[in-house]
Amino acid sequence: MTEEAILQGCLRKDTTAQRELYNRYSPKMLAVCYRFAHNREDAEDMLQEGFIKVFSQIHTFRNQGVFEGWVRRIIVHTCINVLKKNKKFNESVDLIYATSLQVREETVPSVVQAKQVVECIRLLPIGYRTVLNLYAIEGYSHKEIATMLDIEESTSRSQYTRAKQMLEDVLVRKKIIQKPKEKTSLLSAVSR
Numbered sequence: 001m002t003e004e005a006i007l008q009g010c011l012r013k014d015t016t017a018q019r020e021l022y023n024r025y026s027p028k029m030l031a032v033c034y035r036f037a038h039n040r041e042d043a044e045d046m047l048q049e050g051f052i053k054v055f056s057q058i059h060t061f062r063n064q065g066v067f068e069g070w071v072r073r074i075i076v077h078t079c080i081n082v083l084k085k086n087k088k089f090n091e092s093v094d095l096i097y098a099t100s101l102q103v104r105e106e107t108v109p110s111v112v113q114a115k116q117v118v119e120c121i122r123l124l125p126i127g128y129r130t131v132l133n134l135y136a137i138e139g140y141s142h143k144e145i146a147t148m149l150d151i152e153e154s155t156s157r158s159q160y161t162r163a164k165q166m167l168e169d170v171l172v173r174k175k176i177i178q179k180p181k182e183k184t185s186l187l188s189a190v191s192r
Contacts, residue, residue: 003067010058022051025068029075035118035133036079038126050078076138080148083130120170128163135160 001009001020009017030047037043053074061070121129130149134140135156140148142156149156171177 007058007061007067010055013055018055021054025071026051028068029071032072032075033079035121035137036076036083036130042082046079046082047075049082050075053078072138076134077148080130080134083126084149116176117167117171120167120174120176123170124163124166128159128166131156131159132163132167 001017006017006021006024010021026047029050030043033043033046033050034040037046054071057074061067121132124132131145134145134148135142142153142160145151145156146153168177172179
């Protein structure tokens with residue numbers, strides 16, 4: 001089925017078209033959910049809730065931009081809403097970590113495999129992980145993140161900075177990287 005046929009079928013609430021849309025986009029969107037979730041079960045729940053929104057809001061897609069990007073935005077917003085609803089984001093900043101972190105430039109070499117970086121990102125406290133995902137991977141600005149998470153823009157910036165440092169520390173501790181001597185891009189191995 002073409003994307004246009006799938007969209008038209010979904011507008012008619014055709015279950016075959018809905019299944020096709022889900023099968024086509026769910027693997028990528030599960031990966032997005034997995035970066036925000038605590039575990040696979042939570043990611044699958046976020047994915048299901050996100051696709052319910054996709055199907056119920058599909059009539060709002062105006063063929064302006066890429067359909068996959070539209071689906072991705074809905075999934076990301078669903079993940080954020082689930083975290084906020086469950087109050088997981090509010091419990092996210094561990095002050096022990098926050099006070100011991102030093103602000104440094106990005107330091108992970110680009111040779112690190114993206115999968116390893118994503119797994120290490122998932123070890124971060126959820127607030128750090130959420131801001132890091134939204135800013136560095138999804139491409140939202142700190143102003144947009146602040147609005148989405150109901151936090152101050154400065155909080156988004158500081159959590160991002162702390163997340164980068166903590167991620168570097170996790171990568172060094174897990175011996176995925178050695179403490180770099182040169183400063184390189186922290187998330188060059190992970191892109192949108």
